[in-house]
Amino acid sequence: MDALLALPPMYYVAMVAKVLIAFVFVLLTVAYATYAERKVIGFMQVRLGPMRTGWYGLLQPIADGLKLFFKEEVVPKQASTFAFLIAPLIALVPAFISFAVIPFGGNVEVFGYTIPLQIASVYDPTVGRVLDLNVGVLYILGMASLGVYGIVLAGWSSNSKYSLLGGLRASAQMISYELAAGLAIVSIFLMSGSLSLNQIVADQAGAFGVAGWYLFRNPFTFLAGIIFFICSIAEINRTPFDLPEAETELVSGFCTEYSSMKYAMFFMAEYANMVTVCAVTTTLFLGGWHGPAFLPGWMWFIAKVYFLIFCCMWIRATYPRYRYDQLMRLGWKVFLPITLVNVVATALWIMVVG
């Protein structure tokens, strides 16, 4: 407690500002990701997407939010009420909380006080570098696995067969793909020698701001990056891997019985997860906020995250949903062995090439 209060007052001001900015930014991105998704998929299907709410449909997310907000709250009689009510929150909070450790820019100096653009971090003038959570990647993996509880609880507490099947599928799927995603990150650990995201990003600074990215450092991290991104999409239940809410089979999966704001929370969780996953991929493989010098770091970070979000939508517009056995085969028989071999190969590469 004393150590916490011993920090300069600027620290607390900066901390509140960083939390607010990051949270509002993620919320806005989540709201407009729904709009962007409908637009992008619309254009890919030679349609227009939302056009009539506001100029080119720009007010659509607000209209959707208002509509959901004023909808009737329905709690099924047979549902286990407490779990039913708490499940959307459990799904939503871990999606946002991962942002605490993601560095979204370089250091900023305000009134002679250096603020690192990463929420859970502080610049230590005595050491001359940024101190952040030294197990940041593990923290993100932990929060990502917490997200599954919300979905499983929602499926279980709804007391409906569709919800239960959705929840079951979600748990199995998320656990399977977490393995491959985790192993893909191991290649990054080997390269960086650190679990701190700040260190990982610092290690990716290189010529032209691009050459240092882990994605381009060697062929094995490239493979790891691709696999990590695919596994992340599977972990956040997006199309080709959206079996937990497969509407053609399970009505709406785990959120079948949900209505109003609770349903909106699941929706927000899904999109917040997408933003988080894209931010994590950016940080681990695409050099974080490093880029060619003509733009400030945080702009590069946002650009890269938005590009990856676009890729998510692009993938959604392109591929049909996997069958359940195909999904499991892909996770356990394809990605898991590839990533295992990949870890060894990356280690050998580092030993031989350096």
Add this chain to the structure above:
Amino acid sequence: MIMPLLQGLKITFLHMFKKPVTLQYPDERPNVVPNFRGLHGLKVSHERAKCVACYLCPTVCPAKCITVEAGEDANHDKFAARYEIDMLRCIFCGYCVEACPVDALKMTQEFELASYKREDFVFVKERLLEKK
């Protein structure tokens, strides 16, 4: 195994730059083809409906949606005193138009037939007469 997947991504990406086919309906109107079978119209000739109330159209109508009652005018000519089409039953087959021996009936391009009241779907003679 990977090439077809990339091929798919390429196709969706290129489609993004095509001109959308969406018709923004209330603002943009569709081009209705000339032989479109929309709302019926009673043709007018010499300031009165051409219909002679021969009852061929209600006879041929498969949906039984046409009601005709004949009347006699000052010249002892037969005319349709009452001519009603129930649009809720009409299947827009156009048999009535084909059956008409005096070419008194036609089908217009009008397709916006939605309404709030059931009664509004029964089109009486005055509503069916073609507008000049």
